[in-house]
Amino acid sequence: MFDMKKVEIEWGGQTLTLETGRVARQADGAVMATLGETVVLCAVTAAKSVKEGQDFFPLTVHYQEKFSAAGRIPGGFFKRERGATEKETLTSRLIDRPIRPLFPEGFYNEINVICQVLSYDGANEPDILAMVAASAALTISGVPFMGPIGAARVGYVDGEYVLNPTTAQARDGDLDLVVAATGNAVMMVESEAKELSEEIMLGAVQFAHKACRQAVNAVIDLAEQAAKDPWEMAEQADLSKAKDKLKKLIGKDIAAAYKVTDKSKRSNMLNEARAKGKAAFADAAPQDQMAAGKLMKKLEAEIVRGAILKDGTRIDGRTTTQIRPIEAMVHFLPRAHGSALFTRGETQAICTTTLGTKDAEQMIDGLDGLSYSNFMLHYNFPPYSVGEVGRFGAPGRREVGHGKLAWRALHPVLPSKDEFPYTIRVLSDITESNGSSSMATVCGGSLSMMDAGVPLKRPVSGIAMGLILEGKDFAVISDILGDEDHLGDMDFKVAGTSEGITTMQMDIKIAGITEEIMKQALAQAKEGRAHILGEMAKALDSTRTELSAHAPRIETMQIDKAKIREVIGTGGKVIREIVATTGAKVDIDDEGLIKVSSSDVAQIEAAMAWIRGITEEAEVGKVYDGKVVNLVDFGAFVNFMGGKDGLVHVSEIRNERVEKVADVLTEGQAVKVKVLEVDPRGKVRLSMRVVDQETGAELEDTRPAREPREGGDRGPRGPRRDGDGGRGGRGPGGGGGERGGGERGGRDDSRGPRRDRGAGGGEGRGPRNDGPKDDGGDIGLPSFITEN
Template sequence: MSFIVEKEIAGKTLKIETGKMARLAAGSVTVQYGETIVLATVATKELDSNPGFLPLLVEYKEKSASVGKIPGGFFKREGRPTTKEILTMRLVDRSIRPLFHKTMCSEIQVIALVLSADQENDPDIIAMIAATSAIAVAGLPFNGPVGSVRVGRIDGQFILNPTLEQLKESDINLVVSGTYDAINMVEAGANEVDESVMTQAILWAHEQIRVIIGMQKELMQKCNVSFPEEQEPEVNEEETNYYNILQKKYAANLEKSVQIHAKQERSLALKELLSQIKLDLVGEEESDENKEKEKLVKNAYQKLTKDIVRRLITQGKRVDGRGLKDIRNITSEVGLIPRTHGSALFTRGETQSLVNVTLGTSSDKQVIDGLHPEYHKRFILHYNFPPFCVGEVGFMRGPGRREIGHGALAERALEAVIPDNERFPYTIRVVSDILESNGSSSMASVCGGTLSMMDAGVPIKKPVGGIAMGLVKEDDNFYILSDILGLEDHLGDMDFKVAGTQRGITALQMDIKITGIDRQILEQALSQAREGRIHILREMMKALSRPRKEISKYAPRVVRMEIDPEKIALVIGPGGKNIRSIQETTGAKVDVENDGVITVYCIKKEGALKAKEMIETLTEDLKVGKIYEGKVTSIKDFGAFVEIAPGLEGLVHVSELENSFVQNVNDSVKVGDKISVKVLAIDDQNRVKLSKRAVDGPSSESEEETNEEDVPQKSTHSNDSEGTKRKHRNHKNHKKNYNRHKRNRHHKR
């Protein structure tokens, strides 16, 4: 039996249905918005014991059939997850993970499949609603329901669930998830939006979320399902005893160890203390009983460490000695990698990012082919997190979900300040390699990305800085931390990353470990983040205050020009002959757009200018009387054909080769000769008549002949000598062959 709830939201019907598909799953729903439909399922598998973390796995798949496409590639089926799919998985995961009960002792898998995509409504929001609805009808131990919406802003007005076209005009792209009472996940990109506007947008989104939560509650009532009450975890008396022992005997040493400022020294001290505790309380004997004791001791030790760190924060102290608003020491260096087009080393405390920039041609743009209409990206940011950056050993395979998510956040933060293609016609790739990590490496990538692009000569609109904010909430009191450490992130309640310029926000990402935050926490976190961001920007500007005026000598130079679109074929030539000739001759890379805009890239400026000159020659209208440089391509009895531009030939008739009589064309020119010719005429069939002798000028011999001819001569029959007759006969034959050749070439065309 199926159950359906429907409601009009932002002018479209949102429909949630369960009981029709995937009925063997613990919970399944289909959610339809417009003509976009997503099926979400949830399945669980009980575990024998609590693993100490939530074993939640979220999968999201965009089916090509949903837009009537057959996948590309040899196998013609969907393969590994795309970047878009991974980012959507992260959105779903982050919106539901903090809300499962702590007593949950099962593996949980959420799968969302896009069944239909109308290419107007992004399936990601629909997948988030479907996932939480599936959890709701499954009746899992969950502090929900949870609703999700996207918010845009056009002309100062907030828009709920904007279409893809509306997002192009919007200065905000905000995704918010939350329960009825609080916000628990935020992801945003913005065009330098003020903190107050962003706060209003998030709170406005939360009001709309309550409508969706109401629909989920209605569906649960129809299914006669409810969420179980959250139970406090069972108290392990033995573990509690160990906790009390640690608190009495080792708390002082533990508090002293966690306040060691350097990360590695602190980690070593804590490791040695834990080893001593195990030795004292468990002993060295290996047995099943001692292994269980060791596990309990370790749990008690971790709980005491967390309590001490959080207590210190409530007293205004942090483990590295800073106050709650203090920013770690910042150093920046630019131009340190000689052969890259731009580079920067950004260090904040013990977090360090080495960022390089590569400038490419328009053909280097990334093609994005998914459910949405295909498009190209000319700004790309990649984030790498090698294991050595945290002093560990690990495999270096392809990027994981975390690396892709952090890279997307940093890319979104910088995208708002990238110059448009008209001003800076390059494809820009930024790569951030994290060399040290102790909190907020994605924001270090933003800062390093700004400096490296300025070092590369990219005329960004404004510098962008980023900061990660933390939270410790105890009862009704809360404490906001600026520029959090890895330990504060691990033991705290929130990781709130904020990036932007001095003017406003360009990106947000908020993840929490509690049920949600209210308006007061949100406003204070954004206000404190702005203070920290301005400080970071000032420190960054000490290394480089504005983009360099010149790009790297190793980066391609760019020359742009515009031609009549109808002449694009002349530039390309038959089978690409002309454009290949230009590129081979000059060493340049030529990109031709359908609107007639041509971009020439070349490492050497001279090569770019030469390519431009050749294109102008190809596309300009030939002018009668103008002199061109050409190359002899073929010899005929009646003259020579000369290529004055790639693919453009004209004929120099034998009578136009020299000022004197030419018996054999090969006596005057040979194939491959480079000569200067003048355009004499262009007929109605665009055949070009050229002259070499008009460029060479009259010879001394011809001048003497002319002077002799100026003297009146007595007319005699000797003028009709055999030699004269032969000249006339040869000229007549040349002309006859020439006309025949012109007809043949015309028919071939």
């Protein structure tokens, strides 16, 4: 029934399978790619005609993760997949960027590329598989795609490159790099690194390119079995005469405009030249007018590119390695926890850092389950930053992508949660743009975090590199302008510290670049980054040692895991009481690490003292602050250490006799107490009289030692043995009678007073305490309470 075709190869120690013909057969091209137990389906459809007047290529890539792929049901109120998550948006861009340049100029048919994750094994990331599947589906669809491409992820673990590392290897290693490439050249690079050298990064790209070639060959093998007939492309009209006409008419105007360094003036001059050229084709057919517009863009590119290749002259007069003037300042905003204004030429970013507690972490619901991130970076690009009128609202794909790039640049230098237990949010608002605003975000974000007191390992700077390539001649240019980006062949961004690279991203508009070009671009970028770091240091060269007065304070303490239940209490009663009473936030993890946070230091200290009172043992001889919680006839119970109660016997309140406790103390009264004794059952005996109630200093005990009680202390109980005899005394005050196995002696006779109770001649049991009871005895107080 199915005309199924399949290709299998060994790839990174696992089997990569590409299959078509069984699923989604009505699409122009559909491929299921499998690696391990991760399965991705990619379907491609293309419009058979072009909309009238359309002069751009409408390629749309959608990547979607099905929760069922990991055996999960989506969290939240809506139990189905909804709008694209950040990861889905970033992966869609990851697929789009390397395939878009591989469609021929003039091809304007709308194309949909839809990739869906159907199975996920938790080890093999589906993004790489989706890129390979998209390449295969386009290749067999028959559309004019100048591929195929391959894709590979590379890790760097223990000094060795690892192809398609597991999620854990990529997270714990020193590198997470993704490369897309044709069989001949690299098309795209995306990475996060832990301050690695240019040599290691270049080696990783080369290692990935070899793996990409394997995937390319597998796609070619599948296409040989299942590819559809290629589409016939319409012949391109000869536009050489129209181009010559435009060059004579506005060539000098365009050249003059690109010698003006001010962006606004240059834009105005270019718009005048374009209007002049458009007027020359006012009477032409609509298709010819559209072609004339494309020719003007080509003319601009030729003029700019020719000047750079010929004599190294750039639009604003800089050399190919020169960086625009930089101005940086910190503490730009008085109430922000940390802020920086970073300006490079006509590119400017306001970056702010906000510090929060654990409950401000971002919850992420994905195929791997719920996870939490304590570092967020959000990038905004309002239309006024380029002097335009446009949409202002929720971030688009570009803003999400630029923000994630800056996130990758800064993430490797952040302190661990143990070192700095804060949630960190960096916000970048681009206020001017003519060049790389994402790299301005890296620089400004680094400064704002240092201003906020985040102990970064080192400051991070970033730079955008460009490329002009004509045949074998090329020029790599540093710190590119917006126009150089649009008219050039490469956008190569590199960020890092003085010790190495933290992120590298490359996109090209041609069919790949060579190792020689990449090597020069990396070397040139290293010099540029060092220069920018020097300019940043003029504003702030190290992290502030004090947090902003407006930032919350977080203190940590470690308790025994066995004590966690006591701090939380039944149903959370205790911890809720601590929070409600002190005003501080309290978080406890499963290992007994407690984080107490508040903008008021006194609240933190109160909460920590309370917790210590619950978890620590009272120390004999130590003085504590306490509060009277209950009055009784024989003394007062005092709460101290936050969670412990002890008894101050009436005799330990003052040196003089206290007739009535309520005459001296009241419930809720703050007192200072010294721990006299902790009995084996944990009961605590306290004293107020040996502590100065004003200063807390210990006082000398001037009370004379009391006389021994009548009858002496209790001695050991005599041995038990069979035979007659009554219950004798327990100590010297009693007789030597023994407790026999028969009847108690003297029971039928007159019992006499309790203190003389005995049988067989034994003397009576000594009194438990002084003072008579009805029958001569006293019920007594607990053994740890002394008499008054």
